[in-house]
Amino acid sequence: MRVTELEYRVPYADTDRMGIVYYANYLIYFERIRNEILREAGLPYRILEEQGLMLPVVEAVCRYKAPARYDDMLSLKGWVSEAKGARTRIECEVYKDNELLVNGYTIHAAVNAAGRPARLPETLIALKPEA
Amino acid sequence: MRVTELEYRVPYADTDRMGIVYYANYLIYFERIRNEILREAGLPYRILEEQGLMLPVVEAVCRYKAPARYDDMLSLKGWVSEAKGARTRIECEVYKDNELLVNGYTIHAAVNAAGRPARLPETLIALKPEA
Amino acid sequence: MRVTELEYRVPYADTDRMGIVYYANYLIYFERIRNEILREAGLPYRILEEQGLMLPVVEAVCRYKAPARYDDMLSLKGWVSEAKGARTRIECEVYKDNELLVNGYTIHAAVNAAGRPARLPETLIALKPEA
Amino acid sequence: MRVTELEYRVPYADTDRMGIVYYANYLIYFERIRNEILREAGLPYRILEEQGLMLPVVEAVCRYKAPARYDDMLSLKGWVSEAKGARTRIECEVYKDNELLVNGYTIHAAVNAAGRPARLPETLIALKPEA
Numbered sequence: 149m150r151v152t153e154l155e156y157r158v159p160y161a162d163t164d165r166m167g168i169v170y171y172a173n174y175l176i177y178f179e180r181i182r183n184e185i186l187r188e189a190g191l192p193y194r195i196l197e198e199q200g201l202m203l204p205v206v207e208a209v210c211r212y213k214a215p216a217r218y219d220d221m222l223s224l225k226g227w228v229s230e231a232k233g234a235r236t237r238i239e240c241e242v243y244k245d246n247e248l249l250v251n252g253y254t255i256h257a258a259v260n261a262a263g264r265p266a267r268l269p270e271t272l273i274a275l276k277p278e279a
Numbered sequence: 280m281r282v283t284e285l286e287y288r289v290p291y292a293d294t295d296r297m298g299i300v301y302y303a304n305y306l307i308y309f310e311r312i313r314n315e316i317l318r319e320a321g322l323p324y325r326i327l328e329e330q331g332l333m334l335p336v337v338e339a340v341c342r343y344k345a346p347a348r349y350d351d352m353l354s355l356k357g358w359v360s361e362a363k364g365a366r367t368r369i370e371c372e373v374y375k376d377n378e379l380l381v382n383g384y385t386i387h388a389a390v391n392a393a394g395r396p397a398r399l400p401e402t403l404i405a406l407k408p409e410a
Numbered sequence: 411m412r413v414t415e416l417e418y419r420v421p422y423a424d425t426d427r428m429g430i431v432y433y434a435n436y437l438i439y440f441e442r443i444r445n446e447i448l449r450e451a452g453l454p455y456r457i458l459e460e461q462g463l464m465l466p467v468v469e470a471v472c473r474y475k476a477p478a479r480y481d482d483m484l485s486l487k488g489w490v491s492e493a494k495g496a497r498t499r500i501e502c503e504v505y506k507d508n509e510l511l512v513n514g515y516t517i518h519a520a521v522n523a524a525g526r527p528a529r530l531p532e533t534l535i536a537l538k539p540e541a
Numbered sequence: 542m543r544v545t546e547l548e549y550r551v552p553y554a555d556t557d558r559m560g561i562v563y564y565a566n567y568l569i570y571f572e573r574i575r576n577e578i579l580r581e582a583g584l585p586y587r588i589l590e591e592q593g594l595m596l597p598v599v600e601a602v603c604r605y606k607a608p609a610r611y612d613d614m615l616s617l618k619g620w621v622s623e624a625k626g627a628r629t630r631i632e633c634e635v636y637k638d639n640e641l642l643v644n645g646y647t648i649h650a651a652v653n654a655a656g657r658p659a660r661l662p663e664t665l666i667a668l669k670p671e672a
Binding site: 166168171172173175176179202204205206207208209210211212213215254 | 302304307333335337341
Binding site for chain 2: 553554556557558559560561563565610611
């Protein structure tokens with residue numbers, strides 16, 4: 149299992165009046181780490197799209213265990229847990245120091261420019277654990 | 280089952296370069312409908328907080344079936360599906376015209392000002408289906 | 411001078427840990443009122459774009475006088491103050507009850523699908539004060 | 542003049558259906574660079590707040606010259622241009638490669654925990670050009 153990591157500093161913009169990171173923002177953190185997973189694999193999502201392949205999200209799940217706060221330096225971790233046919237699942241975790249704050253995953257469908265199901269690129273399939 | 284509805288017009292701000300509403304924004308739509316569920320029940324969340332009760336999100340799930348787009352007038356629907364002890368679950372749906380675009384739910388823990396588990400208010404418990 | 415108005419309820423999402431609406435969000439409020447100005451004039455921005463005209467922002471100015479807070483029902487007001495050739499300026503104000511919280515404006519260039527300067531539509535030019 | 546720099550990778554979340562970074566997001570970029578200006582000066586804003594001083598924005602100005610796009614690695618630059626009494630002005634610029642995409646500034650009032658005008662910290666005053 150190949151884990152990608154990315155550091156992220158929490159701006160004021162991400163917090164809410166409870167003094168913690170607003171829950172929807174973690175889905176943006178998930179996107180940031182997904183971008184890096186693909187970049188590390190040599191297949192940036194921007195390039196995928198230029199080649200006519202898109203990976204829209206079909207499901208997102210997020211579990212909130214402890215809050216992140218303004219100015220925290222977070223560690224975002226992510227990896228491909230499933231990739232078969234036209235569907236992939238990517239796991240995401242958000243840490244502060246060594247404490248797991250949030251985890252979850254997104255499921256993506258591969259579609260071509262016409263919006264039709266398409267095969268995942270081999271590079272992405274090769275990222276799943278058993279591969 | 281008491282369903283609360285709210286109309287919402289999609290601004291440019293909510294869209295992404297795929298031309299559709301960015302996936303994290305639906306969690307904000309879910310919050311908008313949750314606010315109205317509590318307001319309709321006579322217990323606005325702002326008042327709850329002033330009384331020392333908070334309902335932080337512990338889990339969020341979102342399923343994306345069809346995209347919303349700029350300037351769409353969406354119908355947000357929501358209802359309390361579970362409410363027991365210190366935990367409640369709220370279902371959310373996003374429609375355009377009569378098409379279901381997105382559904383999901385959030386699970387919330389009731390905590391007091393000290394961050395300790397607290398009993399849900401009776402008004403909220405009374406909203407669950409079997410009540 | 412034709413003033414367009416729109417009500418907007420502040421969600422938790424828009425606040426920051428200072429307990430007030432985060433400053434960048436007012437530019438989204440400005441967009442919401444601009445959308446309604448054009449809609450009221452019979453020329454929704456979505457239609458403008460479909461006709462090949464875009465109005466990208468070239469300058470935005472925002473002055474913060476008093477904070478808006480969670481659950482506030484705001485009144486957003488806006489009007490076209492200048493519209494000539496390929497450029498227009500739209501004024502925006504945010505009120506709570508009758509108190510002005512924020513004001514400002516955006517300046518937009520009219521460009522065609524090729525990104526070239528284009529004439530503003532007559533409908534928009536007709537909205538400026540002296541017209 | 543002491544210029545602080547910060548790199549920032551544009552996520553999908555920041556773009557809109559025009560395919561470019563939505564205009565309000567630059568104010569968040571401005572915040573990111575302001576945070577680093579203060580951190581570099583040895584006075585992180587989080588610490589300032591813990592000491593009872595806040596710097597709410599009273600005015601923001603942003604000029605959009607060229608668009609940033611998804612996956613761009615931007616260079617955010619900022620510096621203190623004015624700092625006197627209870628008021629400071631911070632300049633911000635956003636570059637891609639060596640092209641200036643956006644510039645602007647924010648003006649901040651220093652206030653204490655009671656919301657009263659307060660003197661800027663000497664560390665911040667010392668950052669202005671002539672100092």
